[in-house]
Amino acid sequence: MSFAARAVHTGDAATDAGTDASKVAPVRAVELDGGAALKIIKHCADASPGSATGQLLGLDIGAALDVTAAFPFPKIGNDGSYDPDGAFASEEGAEYQLDMLRCLREINVDSNIVGWYQSTYLGTFYSEELVATFLSYAESIERCVCIAYDPAYAEQGVCALKALRLSEKFVEAYEAGKGELTPENIHEKGLKWNEVVEEVPLTIRNSALATAVMGELTRGQDETLNSTDYERLDLSTAPFVEENMKLLGECMEDFANEQQKVAYYQRNMQRYQSQHAHWLQKRRQENARRRAAGEDVLPEEDPNYKAPQPPSRLENFLITNQVAEHVSQLENFTRKTEAKLELVGALAGK
Template structure:
């Protein structure tokens, strides 16, 4: 038994050392996530992801939604936890994978990089070291994109946040930037043989249908305008954070100057006391406490959001230009 326990511990340790590099999701899970997020628009929803952790691949085989707190007013965290445990107990009775591997959530125009997301990761990391979050954006999916992203926190940033060291000094020493917060993992959608066979039967013979022509629909001006508005708001928020940091440095310099003046005065007073044969006073100011350096967490999140919105503007503009060129060539023919 001792040998088995030792082997099991070695296997567990080796498993935790292997980073997750790929996420494999069942097609039914993708359909359930999309259905849940679209049905509850414009409210944001979340749900649990269940599956298997195999080496560098995280397999997601089942999911279930969390109760909508907007509809069920008065629900607390204890009720949510009881609901999750009851659902997993029921799934275990019908031989469904009931190992928690993360959660999913809906977002609006890519605005998912928030402090709440990081704190949720930390909450899951306490019991599940290799967890992921699937983010679904209905607005992006409506424009023909996949709409699903799989995220996880990078290990270096995770350790700094856990220790409460997300400050400018620590981040510069560790070489951590805003790009080192989240890691987007590749996602693979798999289906059973029966589902794949059904798709082959339903697939058309290459003839153009309405769905084919819908791909030439131009990007909605409202969507492009909304991304531009969010990007400008993020830039304004980032400037506000820069002002807060500059205020901290000014107040810190003034505070340090006052301390140095007090210390110099105390040294002169002690020199006079020594000359008079008296005991010197302590040179530690009881009222002096260094100012706490502000956290860079919100600045990092705002920077990532700004980058995300700007990339979406570039993508939407590029798609519209490509469709214009295609339509123009069709008219010329």
């Protein structure tokens, strides 16, 4: 389990938030402060191509979750000292988190934990670790979100910030299965593969003072083209498309392995049902003979003979979501590239 999942237990004591047995409304929108967004982007970009994660702080008011501050989780090396290339801390990181929350509270910064942020590579954030971290946060925080930032996708000139949360249907099905996602609960709750993790509308908000300062800085300046404007006309598509196709191929291999697990389970289940039916028929014949002889009947259930366990449906759902994410990114990127090629073709024809 990641450090984000471990540290939330200490964050429960720091936030002093009581638990409420009543059901609360899910998060419908996330408002991210501009300063917090810059911290998240800088931390994830500096750590790229490695991983980065940190804590989200803010206010939980109404249907929207207001994220006003963020700070990174530390990494330590083998000797216990801080190392940007090391692994995320656990015990030391929990103490660091409490110290950070205490310091932020002293300077009147919101110190209520509302979730965590993490970096991702080409949208590869659908994993069992993400779901486990969400469930760990849910033990002490009623509503939480995960903000994922993709530095590689941001290079294509798009906003690479996404706010994610677990869907209500998934939580209900998971709780009904007592920590497992069974086919019966999936069918009962009507859970679909794209309803495990939901994307929440994300809005970046700046204070009125920051907006006024930016307006003052841009006043009187000539609108000239810069390097960023020219980069938008770059026709090189090979690296981005190649990496997405590579990851998509790996996901399809994982999906094929999951299908093989399901087929193997079905064969074992058919074998079990056939053997169990044969055993049950013999046991009923034996009990009929015992009743005729006035003897005690034998139980018609064999405790030592259990049905095979079905494979995890959660992994199958997450892989399907990951495939859909890569396909969506390729579709959006190729659509923009096609428009560039048409523009260049029109200019070349003149």
